Amino acid sequence: QVQLQEAGPGLVKPSQTLSLTCTVSGGSISSGSFCWSWIRQPAGKGLEWIGRFYTSGNTTYNPSLKSRVTISVDTSKNQFSLKLSSVTAADTAVYYCARCMLYRPYYFDYWGQGTLVTVSS
Amino acid sequence: QAVVTQEPSFSVSPGGTVTLTCGLSSGTVSTRHYPSWYRQIPGQAPRTLIYSTNTRSSGVPDRFSGSILGNKAALTITGAQADDESDYYCMLYMGSGLWVFGGGTKLTVL
Numbered sequence: 371q372v373q374l375q376e377a378g379p380g381l382v383k384p385s386q387t388l389s390l391t392c393t394v395s396g397g398s399i400s401s402g403s404f405c406w407s408w409i410r411q412p413a414g415k416g417l418e419w420i421g422r423f424y425t426s427g428n429t430t431y432n433p434s435l436k437s438r439v440t441i442s443v444d445t446s447k448n449q450f451s452l453k454l455s456s457v458t459a460a461d462t463a464v465y466y467c468a469r470c471m472l473y474r475p476y477y478f479d480y481w482g483q484g485t486l487v488t489v490s491s
Numbered sequence: 492q493a494v495v496t497q498e499p500s501f502s503v504s505p506g507g508t509v510t511l512t513c514g515l516s517s518g519t520v521s522t523r524h525y526p527s528w529y530r531q532i533p534g535q536a537p538r539t540l541i542y543s544t545n546t547r548s549s550g551v552p553d554r555f556s557g558s559i560l561g562n563k564a565a566l567t568i569t570g571a572q573a574d575d576e577s578d579y580y581c582m583l584y585m586g587s588g589l590w591v592f593g594g595g596t597k598l599t600v601l
Contacts, residue, residue, distance in 0.1 A: 405588075417529075417537065417580055417592040430588035433492055466536060475543030476584035477527035481536045 372397040374467050374482035382461075382489050388454040392467030392482055399448045400425070405470045407478065408441060408452045410463040418463075423450050424472050457489045493517055495583055497593035503571045503600055511596045512563040513581030519562040524583040526564035528557060531578045531595075540579075541566060568598075576600045 378390035392406070399406060405424035411417050421431035423441040431439045440453040454461060464486050468478040494516035503509035513526060520526060522544050529537040539548040541557035544564065556567045564583070568575055581593040 407590075409592075416595045417531075417582075419582075419590045419592060422588060432589070470590075474525060475527075475546070476525040476590070477539065477542035477582070478529075478537075479539055479542075479548070481538070483536050 372469060372480045374469065374480055376465060376467050376482045376485040378465075378485060378487070380486055380488060382457055382487060383491050384458055384489055385456055388452070388457050388461060388487055388489070390452045390465055390467075390485065390487070391449050392451070394448045394450070394469070397469075399443060399450060400445050403472055405472045406441075406443070406450045407468050407470045409466045409468060409478075410461075411466070411484075412460075412463040417466075420452065420454075420465075422470055459489050461487070462489045463487060493583070493585055493591050495581060495591050495593035497579075497581060497596045499594065500597045500599065503568070503575075503598065505571060505573060505600055507571050508567065508569045509571060509598065510560070510565050510567045511579055511581075511598070512560065512565050513583070513593050514563040515583070520559065520564045520583065522559060524564070524585070526557065526559075527582045528555075528564075528566045529580045529582065531580065533578065537580065571600050573600050 373395045405422040407422040408420040438455045443450040464484040466484045467482045469480040496514040528541040531537040545557040580595045
């Protein structure tokens, strides 16, 4: 059973960089069949896909966030990370990590429990 | 960027059948978008219900089914139960490694 767990600061100041990690257990992050994504959800609102990482350092980002997002991986720790720069109050949300299918049928099968990040001074 | 549309809210009577839809503001949803559906109880993480239009995720009862209806993807729940009350999100694969979620439908069972 694959499990994902998000971790990181719950409070970030405006204009700073939000940094989160997702630790994967029960499966290897190096598997070539999967990608690893971040999704967020502001309070009372819907889900927003942020981006994904897959083998050999490849990434794909939501065009609306692309200029501020970096997703990277640490295979030695079986972790992947999210960095979101120049944050504002609009970036306050629950952030989820999830495993995605790199090939069809292109969906998310395992999700983390989510972590709340608040942007405030 | 494409906008994925869902009904903001829907209600169904216990035992009844409800169909939630997932459309594209700019066109038609097809199987090539590999529609998937996720259920989220407030305060919890989403759980996968349906992927690739109509394939149920492991452990999902057959009361839940997916399809393409006209130009939209659809999630049908038959024999609705009280604990089906939840938020339901569809997601479409837009190609080139990009996904877009719909705004979600809040389903009430009463």
